[in-house]
Amino acid sequence: MMRSNLLYAHSGGVTAVINASAAAVISAARARPERIGKVFAARRGILGVLAEDLYDTEAFDQDALARLTLRPGGAFGSCRFDVPSDDGHRVTDRLFEVFAAHDIGYFVYNGGNGSMDAVARLRDAARERAYPLICVGVPKTVDNDIVGTDCCPGFGSAAKYLATSMLEAGLDIASMVGSRGSVFVMEVMGRNTGWLAAATALAANGDPDAAPHIVLVPEATFDEEAFLAEVQRVTERLGYCAITVAEGIRRPDGSLIMEKSRDPRGYVQLGGAGSAIARMIHERLGYKHHWAIPDYLQRSAGHWLSAVDHAQAVAVGRAAVELALDGHDGVFPAIRRLGDAPYRWDVTTEDAGRIANLERKLPPAFLRADGLHVTHAACDYIRPLIGGEVAQATRDGLPDYGALPLLRVPRRLSPWAA
Amino acid sequence: MMRSNLLYAHSGGVTAVINASAAAVISAARARPERIGKVFAARRGILGVLAEDLYDTEAFDQDALARLTLRPGGAFGSCRFDVPSDDGHRVTDRLFEVFAAHDIGYFVYNGGNGSMDAVARLRDAARERAYPLICVGVPKTVDNDIVGTDCCPGFGSAAKYLATSMLEAGLDIASMVGSRGSVFVMEVMGRNTGWLAAATALAANGDPDAAPHIVLVPEATFDEEAFLAEVQRVTERLGYCAITVAEGIRRPDGSLIMEKSRDPRGYVQLGGAGSAIARMIHERLGYKHHWAIPDYLQRSAGHWLSAVDHAQAVAVGRAAVELALDGHDGVFPAIRRLGDAPYRWDVTTEDAGRIANLERKLPPAFLRADGLHVTHAACDYIRPLIGGEVAQATRDGLPDYGALPLLRVPRRLSPWAA
Numbered sequence: 046m047m048r049s050n051l052l053y054a055h056s057g058g059v060t061a062v063i064n065a066s067a068a069a070v071i072s073a074a075r076a077r078p079e080r081i082g083k084v085f086a087a088r089r090g091i092l093g094v095l096a097e098d099l100y101d102t103e104a105f106d107q108d109a110l111a112r113l114t115l116r117p118g119g120a121f122g123s124c125r126f127d128v129p130s131d132d133g134h135r136v137t138d139r140l141f142e143v144f145a146a147h148d149i150g151y152f153v154y155n156g157g158n159g160s161m162d163a164v165a166r167l168r169d170a171a172r173e174r175a176y177p178l179i180c181v182g183v184p185k186t187v188d189n190d191i192v193g194t195d196c197c198p199g200f201g202s203a204a205k206y207l208a209t210s211m212l213e214a215g216l217d218i219a220s221m222v223g224s225r226g227s228v229f230v231m232e233v234m235g236r237n238t239g240w241l242a243a244a245t246a247l248a249a250n251g252d253p254d255a256a257p258h259i260v261l262v263p264e265a266t267f268d269e270e271a272f273l274a275e276v277q278r279v280t281e282r283l284g285y286c287a288i289t290v291a292e293g294i295r296r297p298d299g300s301l302i303m304e305k306s307r308d309p310r311g312y313v314q315l316g317g318a319g320s321a322i323a324r325m326i327h328e329r330l331g332y333k334h335h336w337a338i339p340d341y342l343q344r345s346a347g348h349w350l351s352a353v354d355h356a357q358a359v360a361v362g363r364a365a366v367e368l369a370l371d372g373h374d375g376v377f378p379a380i381r382r383l384g385d386a387p388y389r390w391d392v393t394t395e396d397a398g399r400i401a402n403l404e405r406k407l408p409p410a411f412l413r414a415d416g417l418h419v420t421h422a423a424c425d426y427i428r429p430l431i432g433g434e435v436a437q438a439t440r441d442g443l444p445d446y447g448a449l450p451l452l453r454v455p456r457r458l459s460p461w462a463a
Numbered sequence: 464m465m466r467s468n469l470l471y472a473h474s475g476g477v478t479a480v481i482n483a484s485a486a487a488v489i490s491a492a493r494a495r496p497e498r499i500g501k502v503f504a505a506r507r508g509i510l511g512v513l514a515e516d517l518y519d520t521e522a523f524d525q526d527a528l529a530r531l532t533l534r535p536g537g538a539f540g541s542c543r544f545d546v547p548s549d550d551g552h553r554v555t556d557r558l559f560e561v562f563a564a565h566d567i568g569y570f571v572y573n574g575g576n577g578s579m580d581a582v583a584r585l586r587d588a589a590r591e592r593a594y595p596l597i598c599v600g601v602p603k604t605v606d607n608d609i610v611g612t613d614c615c616p617g618f619g620s621a622a623k624y625l626a627t628s629m630l631e632a633g634l635d636i637a638s639m640v641g642s643r644g645s646v647f648v649m650e651v652m653g654r655n656t657g658w659l660a661a662a663t664a665l666a667a668n669g670d671p672d673a674a675p676h677i678v679l680v681p682e683a684t685f686d687e688e689a690f691l692a693e694v695q696r697v698t699e700r701l702g703y704c705a706i707t708v709a710e711g712i713r714r715p716d717g718s719l720i721m722e723k724s725r726d727p728r729g730y731v732q733l734g735g736a737g738s739a740i741a742r743m744i745h746e747r748l749g750y751k752h753h754w755a756i757p758d759y760l761q762r763s764a765g766h767w768l769s770a771v772d773h774a775q776a777v778a779v780g781r782a783a784v785e786l787a788l789d790g791h792d793g794v795f796p797a798i799r800r801l802g803d804a805p806y807r808w809d810v811t812t813e814d815a816g817r818i819a820n821l822e823r824k825l826p827p828a829f830l831r832a833d834g835l836h837v838t839h840a841a842c843d844y845i846r847p848l849i850g851g852e853v854a855q856a857t858r859d860g861l862p863d864y865g866a867l868p869l870l871r872v873p874r875r876l877s878p879w880a881a
Contacts, residue, residue, distance in 0.1 A: 059638050061631075089640070118634030124641060205860050210760045212861055213479075216536030217763040220477050222507070223542060229759060247861060320738070340755035341647060342628045345635035349766055351860060431860035442623050442769060442849035443630055443665060 047177060048080055049150025051366070053102075054087035054094060055123035056156030056163070058187065060199025061206075061347050062358035063155060066183050067121070068114035069362025070153050071102050080370055085147060085454060089122035091154075091163075095136065097143050097456045104450035112447040114359065115437055117347035120449055128163055137170050139461055144178060146457045151369045155183040155362075158191055158402055161377055165398030168375035179369045182377030182397050183361050187344045189240035192403040193395035194379035196430050198361055199344065201354025204244030205431035206346040207233055207289075210339060212248035215256025215287050218335070222284035227333035228276060228326050229256070232319025234343060235291035239264050239407050241343070242291040243419040244427050251421065256287030258418075261322070263293040264407045265416030267302060273329050275417050280332060290318045348444045352433025353388070364392045388429030465595060466498055467568025469784070471520075472505035472512060473541035474574030474581070476605065478617025479624075479765050480776035481573060484601050485539070486532035487780025488571050489520050498788055503565060503872060507540035509572075509581070513554065515561050515874045522868035530865045532777065533855055535765035538867055546581055555588050557879055562596060564875045569787045573601040573780075576609055576820055579795055583816030586793035597787045600795030600815050601779050605762045607658035610821040611813035612797035614848050616779055617762065619772025622662030623849035624764040625651055625707075628757060630666035633674025633705050636753070640702035645751035646694060646744050647674070650737025652761060653709035657682050657825050659761070660709040661837040662845050669839065674705030676836075679740070681711040682825045683834030685720060691747055693835050698750060708736045766862045770851025771806070782810045806847030 051074050055063060067086065074081045086100045087093035100121055105113065113120055128136050144152070152167060154160050164182040171178035184191050189200035211231060218229045233241045239262020249255040258279045261267060279286040294302050302318040323336040357380055364378035375397050383389040411423035438445040469492045473481060485504065492499040504518045505511035518539055523531065531538055546554050562570070570585060572578050582600040589596035602609050607618035629649060636647045651659045657680020667673040676697045679685060697704040712720050720736040741754040775798055782796035793815050801807040829841035856863040 055638070059635055116634065117631050118636075119638035122638050122640065124639070209766050209861055210764075212864070213535050213763040213765055214759040216534065216765075216864065217477055217759045218536075220473070220537030220540050221542070222540065247859070250859075250861075335758055336756065337758035337760050338754065338756045339760065340753055341632040341635045342755050342757065345631040346628075347631055347634075348627050353860075428859050433860065434857060439852060441665070441668075441846050442771075442851060443627055443668075446630070446634065 047150055048082055050083045050085060050148045051081050051151040051153060052085045052087060052094070052099070052144070052147070052149045053153045054090050054155065055119040055121060056090050056154060056160040057123060057125055058344065059119035059123050060185055060187050060344050061117040061202040061350055062198055062355050063185050064116045064120045065114045065355050065358035066155055066185060066198060066362035068110045069359040070183070070366055071105060072110060073363040073366035077370055081151065082148065085149070086121040090124040091126050091128065092124045093122065094143050095139050095461050097146070097458050097461065099147065099454040101452045101454045104452035109450055113449060115347060115435065116446045117345040127159060128166065140167070141170070141174055141176055142458060144176065147454065150177055150179065152178060152180045153183060153365050153369065154180065155185050157186040157188070158400065158404060161191065161397040161400055162402050164377065165375050179372065179374045181365045181369045181373065183365045184377055184379065187234060187241060188238055190238045190405045192400040192405045195382040195390070196357070196380050198354060198358035200240060201351035201357070201430035202346065203241055203343050204427055205351040206343050206349055207241055207245050207339065208247040208431060209349060211245040211257050211287065211289060214337065215248060218256070218285050218287060223333070225333055226280040226330070227285045227335070228280065228323065229285070229287045230290055230319050230323040230334070230336040231288070232290050232292055232317050232336065232338045235263060236293035237263050237404055237406070239291045242289045243407060243411060243423045244431070245289040246419045246424050247428055247431065254283060257289045258286050259288040260418045261288065261290045261294045262407060262412070262419070263291050263295060265412055266297050267294045268297070268416065269325070271415065272417060273326065276326055277330055288322065290322050292318050294318055347446065348437055350435040351431045352435050353430055355435050357390070360392050368394060385425060385429065388432065465568055466500055468501040468503060468566045469499050469569040469571060470503045470505060470512070470517070470562070470565070470567045471571045472508050472573065473537040473539060474508050474572060474578040475541060475543055476762065477537035477541050478603055478605050478762050479535040479620040479768055480616055480773050481603050482534045482536070482538045483532045483773050483776035484573055484603060484616060484780035486528045487777040488601070488784055489523060490528060491781040491784035495788055499569065500566070503567070504539040508542040509544050509546065510542045511540065512561050513557050513879050515564070515876050515879065517565065517872040519870045519872045522870035527868055531867060533765060533853065534864045535763040545577060546584065558585070559588070559592055559594055560876060562594065565872065568595055568597065570596060570598045571601060571783050571787065572598065573603050575604040575606070576818065576822060579609065579815040579818055580820050582795065583793050597790065597792045599783045599787045599791065601783045602795055602797065605652060605659060606656055608656045608823045610818040610823045613800040613808070614775070614798050616772060616776035618658060619769035619775070619848035620764065621659055621761050622845055623769040624761050624767055625659055625663050625757065626665040626849060627767060629663040629675050629705065629707060632755065633666060636674070636703050636705060641751070643751055644698040644748070645703045645753070646698065646741065647703070647705045648708055648737050648741040648752070648754040649706070650708050650710055650735050650754065650756045653681060654711035655681050655822055655824070657709045660707045661825060661829060661841045662849070663707040664837050664842055665846055665849065672701060675707045676704050677706040678836045679706065679708045679712045680825060680830070680837070681709050681713060683830055684715050685712045686715070686834065687743070689833065690835060691744065694744055695748055706740065708740050710736050712736055765864065766855055768853040769849045770853050771848055773853050775808070778810050786812060803843060803847065806850065
């Protein structure tokens with residue numbers, strides 16, 4: 046078998062454990078020096094490949110790899126860029142030009158559904174060109190929406206952070222209950238799927254009086270009147286109501302809540318679903334309203350990782366290299382659930398082309414019939430994924446993520462005109 | 464000396480360590496059974512006293528106290544209510560009626576500047592009535608604005624949470640840098656003071672390229688043009704800019720940024736300073752914009768407490784009981800800084816009346832000359848306050864705050880008509 050170099054790239058939004066996969070890829074590749082030469086990482090994802098902007102990871106010693114695996118964000122940078130299929134192969138040609146210039150025989154692409162599509166298409170493009178390349182994906186997304194895997198690395202840690210946040214904010218707001226009634230709304234990521242919103246239901250642990258009292262997900266059409274009636278019922282019973290809102294909830298006509306126009310002169314109200322929902326409640330029911338938008342905080346909380354999520358991110362990174370060395374082209378390692386309690390899982394192989402551009406949504410069994418909460422079945426599915434903590438080194442009270450030895454690879458090609 | 468009961472009450476916004484003070488008060492009071500009989504806690508703060516709505520903390524065994532000290536939010540409830548001075552003593556009369564009915568000889572009031580004022584006024588009212596009451600305050604506020612103490616329990620944990628959040632979000636946004644430029648804005652609490660905003664500067668640890676690149680505080684007037692010029696400078700250098708905004712920043716005319724009217728027809732833009740600043744940058748400079756609003760999350764993050772803050776919350780709770788038993792009336796225990804590195808502190812005594820309704824702001828030496836960041840001196844002051852972590856028990860991946868034995872005290876008086 047040939048010996049060649051491996052190129053790793055992040056794609057799309059990053060997570061708290063994306064670097065755990067990167068570190069596992071590097072370690073697994075180093076363990077097979079007879080097959081893999083250098084391990085490069087693209088700076089800023091696929092755009093870095095096009096720009097021939099690569100890091101040589103040989104600068105990472107064991108200490109640096111230990112820091113890398115626990116560091117949130119994408120250590121090498123990422124980007125949102127889809128390889129176009131209608132540019133006369135211009136972008137794809139450039140990718141292979143860079144692969145050839147740096148003797149890349151393995152391409153490991155860490156991303157979501159769109160990136161798995163890219164893995165399948167690069168496999169096909171390599172075959173058309175008779176270029177010796179093995180393409181393997183590494184699943185990653187806080188949205189948990191990749192088809193073909195029981196869960197996605199990155200989701201468990203974001204889910205743990207958000208469930209913890211709702212638990213703690215729930216204790217806060219419960220202590221501030223007044224005669225007027227108050228609501229707390231937390232807006233979480235999820236344009237098309239409610240996995241992260243559903244995760245906050247773990248905070249209540251089955252207690253109907255505990256936060257969150259309402260969970261709004263994109264899979265259930267938003268019914269304003271039914272929602273407000275439930276807010277009122279909860280608030281009259283408890284004095285307050287805590288609500289999780291996925292950013293992508295929509296009205297029956299398909300419009301996003303964030304686009305709601307409330308002014309009689311028709312101006313479009315700015316802001317996201319969280320503030321819109323909080324203001325709607327305030328205007329219609331008169332309650333005191335607060336809203337939280339964790340935004341990037343929910344996907345970068347390295348100080349509060351799920352140990353299960355981290356272990357799975359490591360496992361899929363390592364498995365990707367093993368799959369590549371075994372000649373599995375155009376695939377990605379997937380997580381398979383073997384049991385719920387105790388939670389058991391292993392890693393299987395999924396075809397990247399089969400699932401590309403699909404999107405896994407919450408199944409109907411995970412939604413309460415009225416669309417205003419999720420079921421015990423949803424909690425039972427998510428609970429194991431947030432399990433366990435990961436100790437982080439700290440310095441002066443903050444996580445000590447340290448510095449990374451980012452060594453650039455000398456360019457061999459002429460510049461790329463984007 | 465007389466033996467009588469002690470009444471404890473939370474006041475105002477709660478913190479992640481307010482219950483640590485409560486648990487310390489209960490423990491310290493129990494250690495002196497010859498002087499203190501029962502330890503009651505008012506349900507929902509002073510409103511619970513008026514309503515004769517009290518808990519008997521004898522139901523807390525050692526395990527329950529151990530859970531209490533690590534639980535965020537106000538375990539007994541809190542409220543925002545100032546004892547009026549213009550109601551013909553109606554409210555004050557009722558308070559003393561309740562004190563008398565339950566043999567309250569010690570009142571321990573946990574709150575901020577306004578509560579210290581109440582402590583002083585209740586002391587005076589007791590003397591006027593010749594009612595045998597010792598009133599002692601316990602300082603608490605995430606805003607860190609109480610005069611007479613070097614810092615306020617509750618601040619350190621919120622500061623640690625926000626600095627960690629900025630550190631982690633900064634790694635996330637740095638990895639997503641694109642050609643267009645992007646900004647991340649985090650809005651933090653602080654209507655009149657910038658202590659929490661300043662704390663996020665610890666994330667950069669002196670690195671001018673690290674987040675946050677700009678810190679806006681209420682103590683510095685917001686200059687839109689100077690601010691946007693700095694955002695542009697940072698973004699052109701790094702590709703992105705991370706900004707902390709205190710909710711209470713104001714324009715030269717004194718108006719809050721959240722009240723800005725941008726529509727030519729004059730509608731008032733809703734939403735807080737964070738989204739307003741993010742949108743301002745997007746509209747004026749065209750950058751991609753994200754904003755986070757941690758809201759209650761920043762003051763309830765029990766999973767990521769500052770060990771120093773927790774220890775200080777315990778110390779002031781215990782000291783309040785000792786002060787009361789020593790006959791110090793109308794005072795509160797204050798934190799005194801004895802050294803920066805290593806950080807050393809002790810507890811002193813401050814007169815509640817002297818500081819009432821004052822507000823401690825960031826001193827000029829903590830503000831950079833251009834008003835767009837804070838100084839190393841500010842970081843040196845805050846750094847020790849976020850030091851150390853506190854282990855929390857977890858269950859299924861979430862902090863296990865457990866349940867509390869909340870035992871109501873039978874009423875002895877006729878109902879109070881609010």
